[in-house]
Amino acid sequence: MAEAHQAVAFQFTVTPDGIDLRLSHEALKQICLSGLHSWKKKFIRFKSSDGDLRRVALTASVSFQNGIITGVFPASPSSWLIVVVGVISSMHAKVDPSLGMIAKINQTLDTTGRMSSQTKNIVSGILFGTGLWVAVIMTMRYSLKVLLSYHGWMFAEHGKMSRSTRIWMAMVKVFSGRKPMLYSFQTSLPRLPVPAVKDTVSRYLESVRPLMKEGDFQRMTALAEDFAVNLGPKLQWYLKLKSWWATNYVSDWWEEYIYLRGRGPLMVNSNYYAMEMLYVTPTHIQAARAGNTIHAMLLYRRKLDREELKPIRLLGNTIPLCSAQWERLFNTSRIPGEETDTIQHIKDSRHIVVYHRGRYFKVWLYHDGRLLRPRELEQQMQYILDDTSEPQLGEAKLAALTAADSWTLGAQSVALMRDFVSISIRRQTKTL
DSSP: OHHHHHHTTEEEEEETTEEEEEEOTHHHHHHHHHHHHHHHHHHGGGSOOOSOHHHHHHHHHHHHHHHHHHHTTTSOHHHHHHHHHHHHHHHHTTOOTTTTHHHHHHHHHOSSSOSOHHHHHHHHHHHHHHHHHHHHHHHHHHHHHHHHTOOGGGGSOTTOOOHHHHHHHHHHHHHTOSSOOTTTTGGGSOOOOOOOHHHHHHHHHHHHGGGSOHHHHHHHHHHHHHIIIIIHHHHHHHHHHHHHHSSOTTHHHIIIIIIITOOSOHHHHTOOOOOOOSSOOSOSOHHHHHHHHHHHHHHHHHHHHTTOSOOOEETTTTEEOOOGGGGGSSSEEEEOOSSOOEEEEOSOOOEEEEEETTEEEEEEOEETTEEOOHHHHHHHHHHHHHOOOOOOTTTTTGGGGGTSSOOOOOHHHHHHHHHHHHHSTTEEOOOO
């Protein structure tokens, strides 16, 4: 795709003599920015949120606590105390578990002589115990990352498992710790491997073979073989470089150049939606069903914010999957742009937008720091249903700007859309 070519800042053209490659210095710049972006996302979860003081304090406290638990996983904060107490106890028993390292720490602690010998021994024991504890955590994480790089279990016959795979599963469970939280495995997941050029070319030719005539396929085969020999290895080097620097060498470029720069209809290609119960209708009152659905989603968001959801694991609750997609499940908007859109994510949101008969309503979800009950949300929805006001000029057609077959927007259209987003959600339901 043209977007993919722009993403890696490579330019190449097909000529009668083969493929002509030109590399731009922007390639390394994009790789560097991708790495910084991926590392930034690791720490963005722990930023403070906006909102009333009590909810901010509670969210910050839970975030800080979860950050500590996730940061020391697969160990636990209490294990630090066990290790330190064990080291100090062995020192009192005249046993040196550090092979002389505690004595060296003791010598470098206080050169002024103001610290007593007992104080220096305790501080030295705490420092050594902490270092040992951190070393064990890093060793377990790296060991788990190496174990998760094994893919042999994917090709095993269903219902049959070799002895080596069983041993591997047992080791994964040992290094996975106890009671992992939603993001506990993020630092232990292996890097996304870069496939070999020959394998990529082979799979590509296999996929396009049924779609091409014999002559076209022969020409494509010749171009693919030329790519595998000349251009492919050069591009492969850049991808491998990025795979070592960024946590995922695909996701950020795919999001930017394929998703955010895509101009196809959003509703059927990008946006997701939720449906209530398909086979059970607890009530025929539309407002009540909407209120219950909203309340259930907010309870799910609360569990997500507190990381009470468990990470998805396969093969008998053994192999963890990446949980990065949960970070932007809520409180996220796609802001339109002339050339590329942007994703705006905030830590907390206290309202939703309801679209009804061409009108946009802003509905508050909290009152005095408390989440509205289903009955209260039902009253908000019923107020919207009973509202007979007409849409503002152009408001009813606002959604059409992102639903056309090609919605490339000019500067004036972008400005118009942003103005509508900011002013057309002017209706606010009555405060309960």
